[in-house]
Amino acid sequence: MARIGFLSLSATGHINPATALARGLQDRGHEIIFFGVTDMAHTITGRGLxxxxxxxxxYPVGSMQQLYNKLGKLKGTEGFQFFLERMLAQAEVVFRELPQLITEQKIEALVIDQLFPGGPTVAQYLDLPYASxxxxxxxxxxxxxxxxxxxxDYEDGVVAEVRNLAAWKQIGMAFIPWRDFDNSQRKAWGLTPYTKLFQDSFSLLAQIANQPKAFDLPRKELPASFYYAGPLVSAAARQPVDFPWERLDGRPLIYASMGTLQNGxxxxxxxxxxxxxxxxxxxxVSLGGGALTASELDIPSNAIVVPYAPQPQVLERAALCITHGGLxxxxxxxxxxxxxxxxxxxxxxxxxxxxxxYTQTGEVILLEDLTVDRLRDLVKKVLTESSYRDRSQALQRAILAERPLIHACEIIESKVLSEIPARKIN
Incomplete structure (x- = not known):
């Protein structure tokens, strides 16, 4: 059994799969320690980790909510730029403090979010095996x-590949400040510098996707260490949420959430x-804990508006989900x-x-096209045309057949934890 450290971003969309995987590993006998900002403490310890x-x-208590309130009002490139600034600031703290904390906790392996700033550099500096x-x-x-x-949209052919490569290059240029900041620390620690921030930082042992292959575009160049696990979900790793179930009247249920970040x-x-x-x-409607409250809204008679909803339980009953597209x-x-x-x-x-x-499991409307009439038309379309539900249920069967959480735990044990004895000997 191993002592495993987890490095996760503090956003709910990152914490939920990370804690699900952590609980899965803990149930298999491993010891789990999360390293995070103070505002994560209640959530992590409340899930038994x-x-x-x-x-x-x-990052004193309450600081993350202030950041989220600001991020929740941003969109597009403004949202991305704010995210990048946050990552650089966090990386500075990570480099300064995590090596000592991880060493003191006698961590033997790490599970690091693909987007966690500085995590792979710390792991390589400490010579610890890690999964992305x-x-x-x-x-x-x-x-x-x-x-x-x-x-x-996905397109096959040379023209599409040229277009995609140009866009990837532009994205890479946007991440140059992050790459260079990381490389300055890597140089100080005697590590090989990154050429491409993400591609060079991902684990050579195991890259685990909280995503089924059936919900991806056709890929041809994934590394041998990449694994589609599928949705990492654990009931034991979710906090219970009160909800007025008695108000449901049996009509088809529409669930709407803009997540916990872009809800401003x-x-x-x-x-x-x-x-x-x-x-x-x-x-x-789940407001996601943002600054907006139900009292500020004109709520029609067929709507229930809450700060948070027990999302898994609501979706078990839902006919349609209106979402911001959070994974x-x-x-x-x-x-x-x-x-x-x-x-x-x-x-x-x-x-x-x-x-x-691409999977035809729903419809998409961009912010610049969003109006009441257009959204209502799409809601009616998806509710009434059975093909959307048929394709969603086909993906449901594919996901459940993969046993995502068990699969992910087995990958970490066989590909990452197997490295521990050899490294201890060395």
């Missing part, structure tokens, strides 16, 4: 697939409420055979939406 804080000065966890869409670059910040665009919630008003269905919400919808209408906002959400469109 060990936790060690870092960056107490830079793609909690969001896998960020592996290849010419046949558009970058994750774009809502481009109040006008989107207002359009969703108005678009679903008058439909022969009930609407549940966790999208995959949990598919795990329940629920089709979607996606309204992507920023980060990898446009690419998630492109995969919804």
């Amino acid at each position: 060990g936790f060690i804080p870092y960056g107490l000065k830079e 966890l793609a909690a969001a869409l896998a960020a592996n670059e290849e010419p046949g697939v558009p970058p994750l910040t774009l809502n481009w 665009l109040d006008w989107i919630f207002r359009i969703i409420l108005e678009a679903c008003a008058g439909l022969d269905a009930q609407l549940i 966790n919400t999208t995959l949990e919808s598919l795990m329940n055979g629920v089709p979607m209408v996606a309204i992507p906002i920023t980060n990898d959400q446009p690419a998630v939406a492109a995969r919804i469109r």
Whole structure:
């Protein structure tokens, strides 16, 4: 049995799959320690996992909610730029504090979010085997697939590959400040510098995707260490959420969530409420814990608005999900055979939406096209045309057949933890 450290971003969409995987490994006898900012402590320990804080000065209690409130009002390139700035600031703290903390906790292996700043550099400096966890869409670059910040449809052929490569190059240039910051620390620690930030930092032992192969564009150049595990979900790793179940009246259920980060665009919630008003269905809107409250909204009689909803349990009953295209919400919808209408906002959400469109498990509407009438038309279309649910249920069967959590645990044990004895001897 091993003592495993987890490095995860603090956003819910990253914590949920990471803690699910951690609980799975813990149930198999391994010891788990998360290293994170203080605001993560309650969530991690509440899910029965060990936790060690870092960056107490830079990230005091309540600081992450302030960051999320700012991020929630941003979209597109503004959202990406703010994300990049946050990662650079966090990397500085990671380099300063994590090597000592990880060593003191006698960690033998690490599981590192693909987007966790500085994590792979720390692992290599400490000579620890590690797995990369793609909690969001896998960020592996290849010419046949558009970058994750774009809502481009999949196209085969040379023209599409040239277009994609140009876009990947542009994305790479945007990440140069992060790469150079990482490389300055790698030079100080005697490590080989990165050429491409992400491709060079991903684990050579195991890259685990919180995504089934059935929900991806056709890929041809994934490394041998890449594994599609599928949605990493654990009931034991989720906090219970109160909900007024008695208000449900048996009508078809529409669930709407803009996640816990991009939930500060109040006008989107207002359009969703108005678009679903008058439909022969009930609407549940989860505000995601942002600054907006139900008292500030004009709520139609067929709607229930809550700060948070017990998402897995609601989706078990839902006929449709309106989502921002966050990967966790999208995959949990598919795990329940629920089709979607996606309204992507920023980060990898446009690419998630492109995969919804590619798999024909829902429809997509861009922010610049979002109106009450257009959204209502798409909601009606997805609700009434059975093909969307049929394809969503086909993906549901494919996902369940993969046993994602067990598969991911087995990969870590066979590909990563197997390296521990050899490294101890060396």
